[in-house]
Amino acid sequence: MIEAKDINHTFLLGKKQNETALQVLTNISFSVAKGDILAITGKSGSGKSALLNIIAGFMKPTSGSVWVKEKNVTNFSEGEFADFRLDNIGFIFQNFQLIPSMTAYENIELPLVLKGLPEKERKERTEQTLEKVGLSNYHQHYPSELSGGQQQRVSIARTLVIEPPIILADEPTGSLDSETEQEVLDLITGLNKDLGITFLMITHDEEVARIASKKIHIHDGEIVKEEVSA
C-alpha cells in the first residue's frame, strides 16, 4: 500500500550562500501492506516527522521515492498531490488541526465540500460519522468548546468521512491524557479491523506503538530496528 525506497533528506540551515547541510534521513526503505498498522518510533529529532511529511507529500525528499497504491507520488505537483490526498489519504494530527472558526460539523464536512459532493449526501455522511465517533450532541460546538479528546475525535471524524484507504497519524495521542489516549487507540484499532484502513503513525510512545502490526525504530535518521508483531 505504501512503499518508501531509499529516501534521503537533507535540510539546508543558515543564511543563503552560507548554508550548512543537515542530513535528517538516510537510506530509508520500508513498505506497509494493505490493512497493516505501521508505527514509526524514535526520539524527538530522530527524523520520524520529516519522514511522515515526505510520505504525506508536504515535503519532497532529496533523493528516493515514495509509492502509494502502486503510484510513484514523489514528483506529483502540489495540485496532483492535493487531489490524491483527498481521495486516498486521511490525517490525524497531534494538535488536531481543526479550523477554529468552523463548528465540529463544518470541520468534518470540509473534505466532502472540497470533493464537491452534493449537500444532501454531505449531510448524511457527516451526521453518520459524527455518530460513529460519539459526537452527535456536539455538532454545533466550535473546537474551543470541546475537550482535547473530543477535538481529536472530530479530527478523526474529518478523516473518516471521506473513507480513505490510508490514514497517516502524527503522534495521535500526543496531546491527550491517558484515559482519552486509550479511547483514541481503541478507535484506531477498531477502524483498522472493521474497515481495513491502513495506518502509518509516528509516535515516541512505546505504549501507543503496541497496537501496530509492524514497528520501525528510527535513530538519527536511519532505521535501526524493524519488528513485526505476531
Added chain:
Amino acid sequence: MNFKDQWRFVRSNMKRSKSRIFMTVLATAMGVTFLIVLASVGFGLHSTLIADILQDRSVTQMQISGIENDDGYAPITDEEIAELEKIDGMNAVTRQQRLRQTPRFSIDDYNGSTETVVTHFPSELKAGMELAEGDLPEKSYEVVVGPHFIENIFPKDLPADAEIYDKEGMLNEDYKYDESLVGKEIEMVVEQNVDNEIKEHTITLTITGIVEPPAKNWLQDQQVYISEEVLADVEAFTETSRGAVISEDQPTSGEEVEGYDNVYGYADSLEEIQAIMDDLTEKDYMVYSAASELESLNSVFTIAKAGLIFIGTIAILIASIGIFNTMTMAVTERSSDIGIMKAIGAHPKKIKQIFLLESSYIGLLGAVIGTVVAFVISILLNIGLPRIIESAFGQELPEGFQFSSIPPSLILISVVICLIVTIISGLKPAKRATEIDVLKAMRREM
C-alpha cells in the same frame, strides 16, 4: 468544491472582518461614484448638445435647399423630387410650398388669417410626421393645422376696444376658441384683385389633426397645411401661381414661381445618411444634415468622455490599493486555515478562486453602491446646478439642459473597470494563498 460552497466560504470569511471589509467597499464605492459622476458630466453635456441639434429634426433628415447650376442656384422641382426619391436608402422626400397670400379662416363664430403651406401628405406620412392630436388627412379637402393656429383666431364680433392679448402677449382666455379643432369644418377664404375689385372664393376644409408643437418653446406654428388639390382649387380661382394676389404696386406678383420652398430627404437609417449626402453633393445638390454636424461633435465628445473615464479610473486604482491590503491581511490571518485545507486535499486552484471571489465581491459591492450613489448625485446635480447658476450668476440655463447623464453604457464601463481593477488587485494575495507552506502554516497553529 462548487461555486455555492466557495461563496459560503467567502461570506463567512468576510463576516470575520466586517469593519475592514466595509471600509474597503466604501473606498471602492467612492472610486466608482467619482468615475461615474465625472464621466456623467461629459455624457450629460453631449446629450444636451445632441438634443439641441436634433430639436425639430430627425437624425435621418437632410435639408435639400436647391441645386447649383450655371446661374448659381435653382429650386427643387418635381423633376428633382422624382430623382431624389429613386436614390438608394432614401425613405421619403417631403416638400412644401408657401401659398402666396394669407387666407382668412373661419370656424363657427371665430376667424383669423394665417400662413398656409401646401404639403405633400403621402410623403409626410412616410417620413413619420408627428401629430399632437388626430390623424393625417386622407382626402383632398382635409387639412392639419399648427398647434398655435387656435391662438390666431378670434370671435368675429369683437368690440373695437377689446383687449385681445394679455400683458405677456398671450391670447386672452376669454377670446380663445375653447373646443377641439379636430373634426371641425373650416372655411378658407382666398381673394384676388380683378380689375381693381377684390373678389373672394371660399373653400370648405375639414381639420383632421394638429401638428406636434416645435421643441423650441419660443417657436410658434400657426400654419394651415393644405393639400396640392386645394392649391389647384386656389390657383384656378386666382389664375396665378400659388394663389398670388395681383397688385399694381408689384407687377411681378403674378409671375410663375417654380419649385418648392422646403424640401427634406429622409434616409432609411443613420448609416445611409453619409452615402446619400455624398451622392447628392456630387450631383450639385445643396444639402445639409444634422448627422454630419453630429459626427464631428461625437468625435470630440468621445475623446472628452474617454479622458474623463481615464481620470475616474485613477480613483478606482487608488481604492484597489485598499483591496490589495485587505486581501493580503486576509491571507495572512487565514494562513493556518489555508494550511489545514491544503493538508486535507484542497487544490491550490480552489484556494485561489476563493480569494479572487472575495476580491471580486468587494469590487462588485463597491460598484453597485457606487452606481446608486452616483445616480443620486447626478439627479441632485441636474436639479441643483441650474438653480445655483441662476442665483449666483443670474443666468438661466436653456430648458432641457442636462448637466449629468448616466447611460447604461457608462454603468457597464464603470462596473467592468471596477471588476477588472479589483480582480487584478486580488490576484497577488490569492497567489500568495496558494503558495502557503502547509507545514509552516500548521506549525503556526500549534
